[in-house]
Amino acid sequence: MYIIVVGCGTVGYHVTKALLFGGYEVLATEQDSRRCEMVCEELGSVAIAGDGTEAGVLEEAGANRCDALIACTRSDADNLAACQMAKWRFGVKRTIALVNNPQDVGLFKTLGIDVAVSSADIILAHIEEELPDHSLVHMLPLKENNRELVEVKIPPDAAVVGKRLAQVQLPPDSLISLVIGKDGQLRMPNGDLQIQADDEVVAITTPEGEADLWEALTKVSEE
Amino acid sequence: MHVFIMGCGRVGSIVAQALAQEQHEVTIIDLNADSFRRLPKAPNVKALVADGTREEDLRQAGIEQMEVFLTVTQRDTANAIAAQMARHVFAVPKVICRLNDPMRQEMFQGMGYDVVCPTRIVSEMLLESIHR
Numbered sequence: 001m002y003i004i005v006v007g008c009g010t011v012g013y014h015v016t017k018a019l020l021f022g023g024y025e026v027l028a029t030e031q032d033s034r035r036c037e038m039v040c041e042e043l044g045s046v047a048i049a050g051d052g053t054e055a056g057v058l059e060e061a062g063a064n065r066c067d068a069l070i071a072c073t074r075s076d077a078d079n080l081a082a083c084q085m086a087k088w089r090f091g092v093k094r095t096i097a098l099v100n101n102p103q104d105v106g107l108f109k110t111l112g113i114d115v116a117v118s119s120a121d122i123i124l125a126h127i128e129e130e131l132p133d134h135s136l137v138h139m140l141p142l143k144e145n146n147r148e149l150v151e152v153k154i155p156p157d158a159a160v161v162g163k164r165l166a167q168v169q170l171p172p173d174s175l176i177s178l179v180i181g182k183d184g185q186l187r188m189p190n191g192d193l194q195i196q197a198d199d200e201v202v203a204i205t206t207p208e209g210e211a212d213l214w215e216a217l218t219k220v221s222e223e
Numbered sequence: 224m225h226v227f228i229m230g231c232g233r234v235g236s237i238v239a240q241a242l243a244q245e246q247h248e249v250t251i252i253d254l255n256a257d258s259f260r261r262l263p264k265a266p267n268v269k270a271l272v273a274d275g276t277r278e279e280d281l282r283q284a285g286i287e288q289m290e291v292f293l294t295v296t297q298r299d300t301a302n303a304i305a306a307q308m309a310r311h312v313f314a315v316p317k318v319i320c321r322l323n324d325p326m327r328q329e330m331f332q333g334m335g336y337d338v339v340c341p342t343r344i345v346s347e348m349l350l351e352s353i354h355r
Contacts, residue, residue: 053300055326077276077300081327084303088330103278107304110311 001025002066004092006052006082007073008039011098011119015072016046027061053081055089063090072098080104083113105141136214139202147173147204152217156197159221166191171212174205224248227289227315229275229305230296234321236261238293243268252284275305278312286313295321303327306336 001024005016008030019026020043029052030036036049050057052071063069069086071079076099083095096115099105108116121138128137140149154161160168165176176189182198195201195217205213224247228235231253239251243265252273253259259270273280275294286292292309294302299322306320319337322328328340 054324075300077298077304080304080307081300085327085330088333089326101277104304107278107308107311111307 004066004069006071012072068094070096076104152201154199165193171209174213178202225289226291229294231258234295291317293319
């Protein structure tokens with residue numbers, strides 16, 4: 001597989017290196033000629049100097065025969081431009097963009113970028129997971145149908161503790177896909193599943209239904 | 224007409240001035256406040272320091288009330304993302320985009336944007352001048 005990486009800065013460099021070690025054919029484009037030289041010195045002739053948002057540079061990089069293009073610059077505008085040019089002019093099948101500002105993820109997806117990765121969102125999810133009282137953790141946005149995969153930890157004082165899944169009122173468009181017990185045991189969700197304290201409930205929901213789902217699973221018992 | 228202009232360089236400021244004289248309501252943004260010195264002090268011209276490539280900046284600058292969005296910065300990629308935000312996020316009825324790269328101009332014209340390509344226009348005019 002032949003992959004083009006646009007931007008050989010912090011992220012781009014590591015992506016290029018990892019792909020090379022993974023046995024892929026890789027070429028990176030980098031605007032800063034000195035940086036480009038440094039990368040070539042270390043990794044071999046795997047980088048060319050130039051603006052990867054420009055058709056001419058992408059052509060030189062062999063975009064017409066590449067299988068995927070990964071845009072990792074620090075500018076969302078440039079990452080978007082590189083991916084769009086790659087798709088429109090060279091028919092690149094898979095375009096992947098680093099999205100620096102999480103607000104831009106929606107736009108990238110609307111415009112047909114195949115994968116839009118927001119580093120801030122990933123870090124946030126990890127931080128949320130580390131917090132001892134983490135409630136709802138965003139695990140993965142699901143591309144189609146505006147869904148996301150989330151994880152909710154059931155607090156010991158929640159009203160649903162001891163209840164069966166069939167008794168829990170979930171918001172529409174939310175589905176429990178898996179329950180992980182405190183001991184790490186996996187339980188498949190059926191109506192009879194009994195929710196226990198410290199269970200981690202993996203669910204598919206919508207951004208709109210998320211708050212209601214969290215409320216339904218973590219609301220404190222009124223007794 | 225409510226017109227939003229991104230970029231207060233030479234082109235942006237001239238367009239802003241002309242529109243202001245025609246009594247349109249103009250909002251113009253730029254990353255650098257110094258750029259606004261080219262603007263006339265008129266009640267129908269609002270100048271703000273903002274980054275048009277950021278959705279939040281555009282929203283705060285009032286893009287949602289605009290009928291026309293015009294982006295004329297020197298940076299093609301900035302103009303491109305802003306124009307697409309104007310259409311897809313804010314549904315501005317008319318979006319006009321300056322793009323220096325003729326290839327990118329072709330792409331965006333194909334996507335239904337009004338594009339002005341200085342490179343193409345200038346080269347055509349120069350060639351015409353040579354042939355005369």
